[in-house]
Every structure is written in structure tokens, then in C-alpha cells.
Amino acid sequence: MIDFLQINPGIWLILSGLICTIIPHTPFTQLYRKCLVVCAPIFTAFMITQIFTSDIAIGGLISIAGIELTTLRIDNLSMVWGYLFCLIGILNGIYGLHEKCKITDSAALIYSGAAVAGVLSGDLLTLFLFWELTAISSVFLVWRGGEHAYAAGVRYLALHVLSGVILLIGAVIHAKFNGGSYAFNHIGLQNLGGWLILLAIGIKCGFPFLHMWMQDAYPKASITGTVILSAFTTKMAIYTLARGYVGTDILIYIGAVMTCFPVFFALVENDLRRVLSFSLNNQLGFMVCGIGIGTELAINGVVGQVFVHVIFKSLLFMSIGAVIYRVGTAKASELGGLFRSMPITALFCLIGAGSIAAFPLLAAFVTKAMIISSVIYEAHHNSVLYLIAAMLLFASAGVMEHSGIKVPYFTFFSHDSGRRVKEAPWNMLVAMGLAASLCIFLAFPWGGYQMLYNLLPYEANYKPYTVDHVVFQLQLLFAAITAFCLLKKSGLYPAEKRSEILDFDWFYRKCGFDLLKSINLGWNTLDAKISNITRSAYGSVNKCLYGVFSPIGSFSKAAPSGLASVMTAAMLILVLIIVYFVR
Amino acid sequence: MSLIKKSSQQVKPFDKERDIHPFAIPFLWLGNKKVIKNFIWIPFSGLILMILIGLLYPQKHPAPWDVIPGSWALIGFFSYCLIVLCAKPLTSLLAQPEDYYGEGGLLDPEFSVENMVDEND
Structure with missing residues (x-):
């Protein structure tokens, strides 16, 4: 008898995705497929609840080639990610109801299933398996963006598969230092394995100089694809950091840099989906920094921030996706004034923008403050952390710039682009409405944020709605908006221009590619020269041999019999010498 | 790889003045030039108010910069301002033509995706 509570719940989503692939492509069966896309995450959430409430902390134990695998672990930490991935899977399913594409539905289910299974896995080898599955399944969502997304998809796949390979090597080395155990608990940086695993996570998580795949692939994916992609991969990486590297100092500095540098790129970027990708990178920085701090308050802040971030970031990607669906572009230079045509989408986008900027009564207000507060509290013992806190505040102003102002302003307000389109389809509005409601509900002072705090791994005593917190946060946000208005009025705010903004990927997309082309050209030239030299050498040898052995060669000429005898004797002696020494 | 092409279905052209969503009509004043010009007074008033309240209710766990009144506002x-003023040098340093990598750039059809059909569908 199969005990279903011993099966990793992510498997149900993966199975649903596989079923989707075999459902025939007809209008009638599409209904079943769409039901599956929405219902499978609900069933998975139900299974997570069943397992969590039945006190099965660890399950699905398998022994392969003498290695013990723990394919299921549900505790206070992994449970939050499990529920979150199911929730966002439902929202994504509703958002994509209009899309007839079988590949998107199947890939989305397998991808979300792999992410759920990954965060609920209890050992590094199981994690590796689902880590790679997320890469392989999600690339189809990138490729669904069309022909222009093909190269970005290949780069995306290459980097993510590489990340998985590094994770595997790191896991093997780490296990060697830990008596052969692949258990996925605290890893740390005590051995090379720990560093390699951190590097693997760094690729998925968008550490500085490893982040480019996000801004490369996400804006090129399909409309639904980008929304789905933004939710899982990076949050799975944050989970692995929160599980394996809590309190690792280097993460504080990496996280702080991650919060700051995308702010500058987001400002000069014209494509709003790319702006949101930089914004995603910036938000991940807050989480990485919090994990580096590692106190209970910081970890609670990280987990809370992950939860609300997935919702409001999806909401922002959904609203820009709806604009692309109706208008056909996400370029700020081509948009403006769309609140006249898409007022409901504009409202949802504003809620998402307010949430990410941490306005009081909106989502990030109750979570991001925990991370910044934890840095300031720790700075009382280590004054260097004041610099980190200042960087986080700087980045908060940056968030207000790119996500709080730029995205809604250039899309829905700004100058009137004259585009009059229909409001987003009903299913997109329902998905955005649900996400927007969650952004409000999860920050609601009376019973809302408390529900979010109940999900956090440690007891949350933090009070977000204190006068000083509300007032000082509003100071920061009002100051940023005032600065925007002043700069706009004075003409110092840069106009949006169509361009390709170079990032670190320039080194391999342009420099590396040109280098490969040069190497190829050099190799071809060398090959041609070697061929010429070889050909002329063969020609010379051939000519010599011809001159000696051919019918007109010197050996063919009449020679005295004595000379022939001498030659024969010499050859015989030579053969005898060779045979003697060879034997 | 999927290919998308424009649907043969004709789309009714929109009228810029008339085709405004009914929900947007009460908010058309947001596009008024006078409103846009004077919008700055809303955040500025809020800012002054918050600085004043901040003087009465200082931070419970102050950072060194919190001794300055209105520190978070500053x-x-x-x-x-720093972020925005960096835009010009950054653009001149990093901006290239859209076809720089020769991969076709980002999604930018001249028509809505809504009117496209997928050959794979």
C-alpha cells in the first residue's frame, strides 16, 4: 500500500504537468487542462497541510547505492515556501487561463512542482535533482517568448545547468567532509563544498556578476511565462540560503551590493519587464542580507519578505503583462496615459508598486522593516553594519524610484501616448485582483499581518505599526516622490529612450563571442597554413621519391651488377640489424 | 520555435477621445496639466508633516544619522537625486542601439499580442 503522506507533494504537480503534455489539444480538452493547472496547486497545498499536521517532519526515505536520501522534509521553514509556491501557482494558473498553449501549462506545472519538491527535499542530492528540473522545465517558458528569446533561453539553460553541476560537485565534497552524509542542513563555508554550493546558489539567486540571466531571459519570455518565472527559481535559491547559510557574514555584504547596483540599471532601462527584473534582483538583495545577519528577527523578515515579494512582484509582472497583451510592448518610451483605457490594471499596478515601496498598509511595510531593523540592532555591536543599513535605506529610495514610480508612471500616466485599448481580460483582472487583495490583507493592521507573522519560523514579536516606523518610512517615501517631482519639473529626469543597456553579460555575449570568433578565425588561418605546409612537404617528398623510384627515376636507370649486389647486401645487413635489435 | 503572426481578423480602430474606459472617466483630471504641475505639493506637504511628527516621535532604536531631524527624509x-543624476553618465556609458547583440531585441510588435495567433496553438 502506498503511503501518500510519504511522497513529496511537489511530485503531484510534476505528474499534473506530465498529464498536461498528453492531453490532446482541442478546445474541449483545454478546459480540463486549465482546471488541472489551477486545481493541482490546490491539491498540493492540501497534501502539504496533511503532512505538516500529521507530524511527519521527515519522510520518503530511500536508499540508493548506499546513500540515504530524504526526499521529504516539512518543517516551519520549508512549509512556508511550499504554501507560497502553491498559492502563486494558483494565481499564475488563473492569469494564464486565456492562453491556449499546452507547452506553457505543462512547463508551468512541472516547474512549480520541481520548485515545491526542491524546497521540501531533505538532502542535497534530491535538491540537485529538482534544481536541475526547474532549469529544464522553465526554459520552455522563456522559449515561448518567440524566436527572439531563443538565444536568451539557451544562455539561461546553460547557466542554470552549470549551477546544478556546481551544486552536485559541492554536495559531494561537502558530504565527504561530513562522513558521507548528504543531509541538507546548515552548510556554512568550512570546506570547499560549502563554497561551491554557495556559488551554485549565487547563480540562481542573482549574486552580483552572476545575475545577468535574469534581466536577459525574463523580459524575453512569454507574457504568462515571465510571471511564472519571477516566482520560483530565485525564491528556491533564497530558501537554500536560509537553510544552509544562516548567519554567514559574507552574505550581508553580497546582499547589500545586490540591493544597490540594480537601482542604477533599472533607472536607465527602457523595457519595463527588464526594470522589474532589476527590481527583483534588488529585492533579493534585502533577503540575502537578512540571511547573512541571521538573527531570529532577520530570518522572520526574510521569510515574510519572500512571501509578500512573490505576490507583489507577480502582481507587477502581471500588470505589465496585461499591458503587453493589449498594447504589444513594454517599452516605457512607447507607453503612457494608459489609465484611460486600463484603469483597473492601473489600480492593481499602483497597489503592487506601493507594496514593493513599503507604503504603510501595503505588503512590504510589515516585512522589509524587520530586515532593516535587524541590521540596525546588530550595528549596535558592529558599527560597520551602519554602512549596510545606510545602503539598504539608499536601496529603499531606489525601489521607490524604479518600481514605485517609474513602472506605474511611465505606463499609465506620464504623457498620453494616444493608445486606446481594451481593459485586460477578465482572468488577468481576477488574478491581479487576488494578488492586490493579498498585498493589502497581509499588511492589514487588524488581523492581517498577524496571520502572515503566524507563518514565520520564529515567534514574531515585531510591531510594524508604531508611530516612529510609520512616520520615518513615510519621510523616506514622500522625500523620494518630492525629489521625482522636482527633477521632472526641472527637466533633469532622463527621458526614456530606446536602447540596449549593456550589463555584465556583455563580457560573454559580445567580448566572449568576439573572442570565440577570433579564435575560430585564427584556427582556420592556422589550419590553412598547416595544410599548405603539409601539402608542399608531401609534394617535395613525392617529388624526391618519384625522382628515385619512378620509371624515369635514378633506380630505374641501368646500373652495373656489382653496384646492385652491393645495394642488396647493404639492405640485407640493415634488415638483419633491425631484426637483431627488435628481438 | 513558435512563430507568431498577425491575425487576419480586423480590429476596430479606437477613438482617442471617446474610447475611454467608464471607470477612468472620474479620474481624467489626473491627466490635467494643472494637476500635474501642482502635484508636487501633495508629497511635499506630507513630507513636512512627517518631519514635524518625527520630531515629536523620534526613532526608538536610532542609528547615528537619526540625530539629524528629518534624517530619513534627507x-x-x-x-x-543621486540615482537619477547618475542616469546621464550611465546612459552615455552603457546605452547601445537596440539591435546591438543582433538577436532581434525585446518584444516590440507594432500591434497587440492579443491579435496574434500562434502557429502551435
């Missing part, structure tokens, strides 16, 4: 204002 951080927000100057951070924002």
Missing part, C-alpha cells in the same frame, strides 16, 4: 531625497 536620505530619501538625496538618494533619489
Whole structure:
């Protein structure tokens, strides 16, 4: 008898995705497929609840080639990610109801299933398996963006598969230092394995100089694809950091840099989906920094921030996706004034923008403050952390710039682009409405944020709605908006221009590619020269041999019999010498 | 790889003045030039108010910069200005034509995706 509570719940989503692939492509069966896309995450959430409430902390134990695998672990930490991935899977399913594409539905289910299974896995080898599955399944969502997304998809796949390979090597080395155990608990940086695993996570998580795949692939994916992609991969990486590297100092500095540098790129970027990708990178920085701090308050802040971030970031990607669906572009230079045509989408986008900027009564207000507060509290013992806190505040102003102002302003307000389109389809509005409601509900002072705090791994005593917190946060946000208005009025705010903004990927997309082309050209030239030299050498040898052995060669000429005898004797002696020494 | 092409279905052209969503009509004043010009007074008033309240209710766990009145307002204002003023040098350093990598750039059809059909569908 199969005990279903011993099966990793992510498997149900993966199975649903596989079923989707075999459902025939007809209008009638599409209904079943769409039901599956929405219902499978609900069933998975139900299974997570069943397992969590039945006190099965660890399950699905398998022994392969003498290695013990723990394919299921549900505790206070992994449970939050499990529920979150199911929730966002439902929202994504509703958002994509209009899309007839079988590949998107199947890939989305397998991808979300792999992410759920990954965060609920209890050992590094199981994690590796689902880590790679997320890469392989999600690339189809990138490729669904069309022909222009093909190269970005290949780069995306290459980097993510590489990340998985590094994770595997790191896991093997780490296990060697830990008596052969692949258990996925605290890893740390005590051995090379720990560093390699951190590097693997760094690729998925968008550490500085490893982040480019996000801004490369996400804006090129399909409309639904980008929304789905933004939710899982990076949050799975944050989970692995929160599980394996809590309190690792280097993460504080990496996280702080991650919060700051995308702010500058987001400002000069014209494509709003790319702006949101930089914004995603910036938000991940807050989480990485919090994990580096590692106190209970910081970890609670990280987990809370992950939860609300997935919702409001999806909401922002959904609203820009709806604009692309109706208008056909996400370029700020081509948009403006769309609140006249898409007022409901504009409202949802504003809620998402307010949430990410941490306005009081909106989502990030109750979570991001925990991370910044934890840095300031720790700075009382280590004054260097004041610099980190200042960087986080700087980045908060940056968030207000790119996500709080730029995205809604250039899309829905700004100058009137004259585009009059229909409001987003009903299913997109329902998905955005649900996400927007969650952004409000999860920050609601009376019973809302408390529900979010109940999900956090440690007891949350933090009070977000204190006068000083509300007032000082509003100071920061009002100051940023005032600065925007002043700069706009004075003409110092840069106009949006169509361009390709170079990032670190320039080194391999342009420099590396040109280098490969040069190497190829050099190799071809060398090959041609070697061929010429070889050909002329063969020609010379051939000519010599011809001159000696051919019918007109010197050996063919009449020679005295004595000379022939001498030659024969010499050859015989030579053969005898060779045979003697060879034997 | 999927290919998308424009649907043969004709789309009714929109009228810029008339085709406004009914929900948007009460908010058309947001596009009024006078409103846009004077919008700055809303955040500025809020800012002054918050600085004044901040003097009465200081931070419970102050950072060194919190001894300056309106410290978070100053951080927000100057951070924002710094970020925006970096745009010009950054653009001149990093901006290239859209076809720089020769991969076709980002999604930018001249028509809505809504009117496209997928050959794979």
C-alpha cells in the first residue's frame, strides 16, 4: 500500500504537468487542462497541510547505492515556501487561463512542482535533482517568448545547468567532509563544498556578476511565462540560503551590493519587464542580507519578505503583462496615459508598486522593516553594519524610484501616448485582483499581518505599526516622490529612450563571442597554413621519391651488377640489424 | 520555435477621445496639466508633516544619522537625486542601439499580442 503522506507533494504537480503534455489539444480538452493547472496547486497545498499536521517532519526515505536520501522534509521553514509556491501557482494558473498553449501549462506545472519538491527535499542530492528540473522545465517558458528569446533561453539553460553541476560537485565534497552524509542542513563555508554550493546558489539567486540571466531571459519570455518565472527559481535559491547559510557574514555584504547596483540599471532601462527584473534582483538583495545577519528577527523578515515579494512582484509582472497583451510592448518610451483605457490594471499596478515601496498598509511595510531593523540592532555591536543599513535605506529610495514610480508612471500616466485599448481580460483582472487583495490583507493592521507573522519560523514579536516606523518610512517615501517631482519639473529626469543597456553579460555575449570568433578565425588561418605546409612537404617528398623510384627515376636507370649486389647486401645487413635489435 | 503572426481578423480602430474606459472617466483630471504641475505639493506637504511628527516621535532604536531631524527624509531625497543624476553618465556609458547583440531585441510588435495567433496553438 502506498503511503501518500510519504511522497513529496511537489511530485503531484510534476505528474499534473506530465498529464498536461498528453492531453490532446482541442478546445474541449483545454478546459480540463486549465482546471488541472489551477486545481493541482490546490491539491498540493492540501497534501502539504496533511503532512505538516500529521507530524511527519521527515519522510520518503530511500536508499540508493548506499546513500540515504530524504526526499521529504516539512518543517516551519520549508512549509512556508511550499504554501507560497502553491498559492502563486494558483494565481499564475488563473492569469494564464486565456492562453491556449499546452507547452506553457505543462512547463508551468512541472516547474512549480520541481520548485515545491526542491524546497521540501531533505538532502542535497534530491535538491540537485529538482534544481536541475526547474532549469529544464522553465526554459520552455522563456522559449515561448518567440524566436527572439531563443538565444536568451539557451544562455539561461546553460547557466542554470552549470549551477546544478556546481551544486552536485559541492554536495559531494561537502558530504565527504561530513562522513558521507548528504543531509541538507546548515552548510556554512568550512570546506570547499560549502563554497561551491554557495556559488551554485549565487547563480540562481542573482549574486552580483552572476545575475545577468535574469534581466536577459525574463523580459524575453512569454507574457504568462515571465510571471511564472519571477516566482520560483530565485525564491528556491533564497530558501537554500536560509537553510544552509544562516548567519554567514559574507552574505550581508553580497546582499547589500545586490540591493544597490540594480537601482542604477533599472533607472536607465527602457523595457519595463527588464526594470522589474532589476527590481527583483534588488529585492533579493534585502533577503540575502537578512540571511547573512541571521538573527531570529532577520530570518522572520526574510521569510515574510519572500512571501509578500512573490505576490507583489507577480502582481507587477502581471500588470505589465496585461499591458503587453493589449498594447504589444513594454517599452516605457512607447507607453503612457494608459489609465484611460486600463484603469483597473492601473489600480492593481499602483497597489503592487506601493507594496514593493513599503507604503504603510501595503505588503512590504510589515516585512522589509524587520530586515532593516535587524541590521540596525546588530550595528549596535558592529558599527560597520551602519554602512549596510545606510545602503539598504539608499536601496529603499531606489525601489521607490524604479518600481514605485517609474513602472506605474511611465505606463499609465506620464504623457498620453494616444493608445486606446481594451481593459485586460477578465482572468488577468481576477488574478491581479487576488494578488492586490493579498498585498493589502497581509499588511492589514487588524488581523492581517498577524496571520502572515503566524507563518514565520520564529515567534514574531515585531510591531510594524508604531508611530516612529510609520512616520520615518513615510519621510523616506514622500522625500523620494518630492525629489521625482522636482527633477521632472526641472527637466533633469532622463527621458526614456530606446536602447540596449549593456550589463555584465556583455563580457560573454559580445567580448566572449568576439573572442570565440577570433579564435575560430585564427584556427582556420592556422589550419590553412598547416595544410599548405603539409601539402608542399608531401609534394617535395613525392617529388624526391618519384625522382628515385619512378620509371624515369635514378633506380630505374641501368646500373652495373656489382653496384646492385652491393645495394642488396647493404639492405640485407640493415634488415638483419633491425631484426637483431627488435628481438 | 513558435512563430507568431498577425491575425487576419480586423480590429476596430479606437477613438482617442471617446474610447475611454467608464471607470477612468472620474479620474481624467489626473491627466490635467494643472494637476500635474501642482502635484508636487501633495508629497511635499506630507513630507513636512512627517518631519514635524518625527520630531515629536523620534526613532526608538536610532542609528547615528537619526540625530539629524528629518534624517530619513534627507536620505530619501538625496538618494533619489543621486540615482537619477547618475542616469546621464550611465546612459552615455552603457546605452547601445537596440539591435546591438543582433538577436532581434525585446518584444516590440507594432500591434497587440492579443491579435496574434500562434502557429502551435
